[in-house]
Amino acid sequence: MDEIWAWAADDGLRLLGDIIIPVAAILIPTIIAVRVARRERERAESAAVEERAARAxxxxxxxxLAAGGNVISVLASFVSMNPRTIDMHGHLAALRGSIAVYRAWIPIDDIxxxxxxxxxxxxxxxxxxxxxxxxVTIVNDQPLFPVALSAAQQWAQDTIETFSGWxxxxxxxxxxxxxxxxxxxxARPRPSQWAGAETTEAPGQHP
Structure with missing residues (x-):
């Protein structure tokens, strides 16, 4: 009887092995292939996200850069501008607008x-x-308007040089x-830049 049971057990194990081994031979590569495919898909998705981020x-x-170039173009007109000969309001608005557009396109941490x-x-x-x-105002023996105009024009030139360098x-x-x-x-409040300067009336301008 024991021999019969041993034979049956042996035969059962062989039968079980005949079933499990082929199934395992199919399942294991399939599981591995599925995991590899999943990893490849995740890598592809990650690469696609990085590519979209880099493109953006x-x-x-x-x-x-285009907006910055526009700022420089607008500033260039201020280098030789004279408010006595042209209406500056349109130019001032264009400068303000070009700076706003530039700031809208740069990263928040761009100084x-x-x-x-x-x-x-x-x-x-x-x-x-x-x-x-x-x-009619004379400051340190110079008419005030040319001095003020020169300072404003120099501001435009200096701003262009520094910003284009950036x-x-x-x-x-x-x-x-x-x-x-x-x-x-x-920018802190302080006395006028002309405070204390010698101010006189231009010759022939007395009331």
Missing amino acids: ADEQRARA SGDWLALKHTQGMKLWGAAMTAPD LRGDTSEAQLSEEGADLLHL
Whole structure:
């Protein structure tokens, strides 16, 4: 009887082996193939996400560069502009708009946006002084209007040089940061730049 049971057990194991081995031979490669395919799909999806992100970043940089170039183009007209011969309001609005577009396209941590906003504030004060400078006022033996106009025009030239250097990669973040700190200091309320200057009436302009 024991021999019968042993034979049956032996035969059962052989039968079981005949079933399990072929099934395992099919299932194991299939499971491995499924896992490999899943990993490959995940890698492909990850690569596609990275590619889309890189493409979006490239497009954003291109738009920021284009917007920066437009800022420089608008600024260029201020280098030789004279508020006595043209209406500046349209030019001032164009400059403000071009800076706003540029800031909209740069990353939030790009320091050039804040620097440009500070330079714009400085420039508006200088051009405001040039636009309102009276002809009859003499400061340190010089008519006030040409002095104020020269300072405003020089602001435009300096801004172009620094900003174009930033777009080319020649101006460092540290340079913009340092100049920005100086601009913030200058923006604090203080006595007029002409306070204490010797002011007289131009010859022949007495009432």
